Amino acid sequence: MASTKPSGEQVPGYGERRHFVPLTSVLPDLSSRGSARLHFVVSTGMEKPDPELRRFIRSHVMLGKNKGKAQRPRKRVTKELQNDSSSSSCVSNPSAASGQDGDMVEPSASSTKPSHTVLPVTVPRKFGSQLDTIRFADAVEPVSVEVVLQFSSIAKKVMFPRLESYILFERRADNWIAPLIVDPAYLHLMIFTSQYYFDAILPRKFTPLNERSLPHFLETLRLLRKRIAEDDDQVRLSLSTAATVMGLAGYAQIIGDSKSARHHMEGLCRIVSLRGGVTTFRDNGKLLLEIFRVDLGAALHSGSMPVFFNHPSCREPILPYPDLSLLLMTRGSVANGSTRRDSTTFLDDMDDELARAWKVMSEFCSVINFAVDSAQRISTETYLDAMTSVMYRLFDMHFEADSSDEAIRLGLLAFSTSVFLQWQHLGMPYPHFSATFRGCLATLTSSSHINLQLLVWLLMVGAVSVFDAADDEWLKPLLLVNTRHCEIDCWSKMRDLLDSFMWIALLQDGPGKAVFDSTITYIDTPLLDLSRAHAYQ
Structure with a gap:
């Protein structure tokens, strides 16, 4: 910013108030020569500058200060869109943002809108399920599998209340979740048992299977019978087959069907025996634990002897006492x-x-x-x-x-x-x-x-x-x-x-x-x- 002192004027000393005024007449207008118009101000005394001059000085000082700084989008984007038409009309008129002679003035409230259209950033609504991209062992609704995952997240607390935090169960996901992708019978078993827990056991309403769980129960039985009738021991004696039969026995015990529970446990005992006995399940301790829990619970309920270590198909010594x-x-x-x-x-x-x-x-x-x-x-x-x-x-x-x-x-x-x-x-x-x-x-x-x-x-x-x-x-x-x-x-x-x-x-x-x-x-x-x-x- 340049400054000139008119002839005969005394320069204010230290402590004196000074202000500036535009001297548009001091130099000729250079706009005709292709360059921007220059503005000069000089101090003329102790008076305060008038409001118009103050606005001019403020706008001149702020020139280039905000250049290159991107403004963050406002929270109320919808309101900006509603007023976008009026904002556009204000910005499109050059005379609304500048004086008649080209001098910059303080913009009005209507000219503060951005010169570009601001589109709202919205998250699209959830489409389908997170499980849509996973291929399960059979064609089932993803919401049915979500029930299984929901129950699996609380299963340990349900089966071992108050004690679940003090038992270390390893490879739980490998043993109980992974078979959902490869074994259709196990998939349907987990769906109907999980659904039955939320529909009947949790609210203490031990009603028959409803329209949501009954089809999966029937499909479990159909697939299991078909599997046992086939001559494929690798599938018939698989761990997921044992888990499926164990689940059916547990459900029969819950509803008080001791005869079916006993029938399922005898079949499970044969599977364990054909696989080589109880010791071959040591690498799957959680599954073996649940099998024995169902067997013991069914015996206490009916008054019969447990199947394991007693049935002719699986006569083997009881596990030795642990050395504690x-x-x-x-x-x-x-x-x-x-x-x-x-x-x-x-x-x-x-x-x-x-x-x-x-x-x-x-x-x-x-x-x-x-x-x-x-x-x-x-x-x-x-x-x-x-x-x-x-x-x-x-x-x-x-x-x-x-x-x-x-x-x-x-x-x-x-x-x-x-x-x-x-x-x-x-x-x-x-x-x-x-x-x-x-x-x-x-x-x-x-x-x-x-x-x-x-x-x-x-x-x-x-x-x-x-x-x-x-x-x-x-x-x-x-x-x-x-x-x-x-x-x-x-x-x-x-x-x-x-x-x-x-x-x-x-x-x-x-x-x-x-x-x-x-x-x-x-x-x-x-x-x-x-x-x-x-x-x-």
């Missing part, structure tokens, strides 16, 4: 709390095989309690070996119906059910086993063949594992009488007694405390012969 001593040694003295009753006096009173099963189960409880306290996880193999070796052997043992050994055997089975099967929260009862255990406990109350504290443990284990509200009428009065004779008047004392035998706090503290609290306030307690209770000790 190394796990207990690495965890220090974690067994002190939950194995205090594993003294020689307590175990010597039991049958030798029963005492061995008790000891292994007690050690497993110590391992689980430590895993919970230290936020660690146990392997699938440890969980599988403990469940199989203990529960199948307990089914194989036989004692007198009114003996303490029979009561302990049934108590261990009930306890193991709450640890390994955990299906009671899904509404799956064990009517035959519950009736057998109930009759055994009733026999013990009329005799003096069992320790009173052990009887309290058996009653509490039955209450949290297999008994339901219909048993309150006899269970709570009996439990109340025996807790009083054990001088138990609060949950902490009851918790100490339970832990001195065998107890997993994570799984059983919640329901156990609920049973205890409702028992000590039980009003309709009949008058019982309390003197007989002293004889139990």
Whole structure:
């Protein structure tokens, strides 16, 4: 910017206010010579510049300042489009953006719109499903597979409530999701079982299959029958075929069809045997675990013997007891709390095989309690070996119906059910086993063949594992009488007694405390012969 001083004018000193005015008459107009018009301003005194001059100075100073800077699109793009026609008309008129003589002036509000059309950036609506590009084993609607994936995301929590965070299941996607692409029977099985969970099991409405799940159930049966009739052992004995048969057995058990469940388990047992036996499934521990869980659950429900390790088609030794001593040694003295009753006096009173099963189960409880306290996880193999070796052997043992050994055997089975099967929260009862255990406990109350504290443990284990509200009428009065004779008047004392035998706090503290609290306030307690209770000790 240039400056000239008119003749006779004094230059303002320091601190004096100055301003500038355009001297359009000082130099001739150069626009006719092909160059831009020059503007000169000089200081003329202490007066403030008028508004017009201030606008001119501001626009001159800002020339080129914003050149090259891209403005970010405004949020309300739709409003810009609505006013686009008026904006375009303002910009297309040069005189609206400049003075009559070409001098730049402050643009008005209507001239601030961009000179180009701004199109809205929108995300297109979702078209189809994310699974549309995946080719499954059969032609099914993608929404049906989405139900499978939805259930798979919560399956571990459903099948192992509260304990799922402490078991390490490896290769879950390989074993349970990958077969959806290659095995049509398995695909339809997973669709109808997943749909049945959301339609019937979750809302506790055990209705027949509906129009969404029934076609997939029928297609599973059709494909499976066709596969078994074919002479292709590679397909008939595949792991996905075993998983499909296991799923059908589990569904039959849920709806109370014990005959079909047994039929499916016998067929599954033959598949396992033809593949080389149980040991050939060791690389697929999760599948083998689920097969045994269904087998044991069906036996508890119907009162029959389990199929595996008993059926003529798969006669093989029961898996050996796991050696948990190394796990207990690495965890220090974690067994002190939950194995205090594993003294020689307590175990010597039991049958030798029963005492061995008790000891292994007690050690497993110590391992689980430590895993919970230290936020660690146990392997699938440890969980599988403990469940199989203990529960199948307990089914194989036989004692007198009114003996303490029979009561302990049934108590261990009930306890193991709450640890390994955990299906009671899904509404799956064990009517035959519950009736057998109930009759055994009733026999013990009329005799003096069992320790009173052990009887309290058996009653509490039955209450949290297999008994339901219909048993309150006899269970709570009996439990109340025996807790009083054990001088138990609060949950902490009851918790100490339970832990001195065998107890997993994570799984059983919640329901156990609920049973205890409702028992000590039980009003309709009949008058019982309390003197007989002293004889139990």
